[in-house]
Amino acid sequence: MSGAYMSRSSPIAWPSRRSRYPQLFTATPSAWTGEESLLIRLVDELHDSADISEGLWNKLAKAFSIEQIFEVIALVGFYHTVWFFANGLRLRAENSGARPPE
Numbered sequence: 001m002s003g004a005y006m007s008r009s010s011p012i013a014w015p016s017r018r019s020r021y022p023q024l025f026t027a028t029p030s031a032w033t034g035e036e037s038l039l040i041r042l043v044d045e046l047h048d049s050a051d052i053s054e055g056l057w058n059k060l061a062k063a064f065s066i067e068q069i070f071e072v073i074a075l076v077g078f079y080h081t082v083w084f085f086a087n088g089l090r091l092r093a094e095n096s097g098a099r100p101p102e
Contacts, residue, residue, distance in 0.1 A: 046076045
């Protein structure tokens with residue numbers, strides 16, 4: 001694993017959605033379409049509890065196909081997997097990688 005394993009520095013913290021992306025939470029509800037609002041709620045629920053409430057599932061099922069819902073669940077899971085590897089291997093951020101807006 002030459003080069004892949006970095007020194008055991010501090011893990012990369014999973015950012016607080018509210019502190020990292022305040023524009024998502026300060027915009028008026030009318031800033032998002034109904035479908036966009038559902039997707040934001042889905043990501044939040046998966047991140048916070050690794051579950052989807054019955055009420056949200058019913059709303060998602062009316063707006064999206066089951067395949068689309070599965071795709072978003074898989075995408076959220078993929079990002080968590082990347083986070084687990086980055087933390088577990090103590091990977092440092094790439095110098096050439098794009099940085100999120102401050």
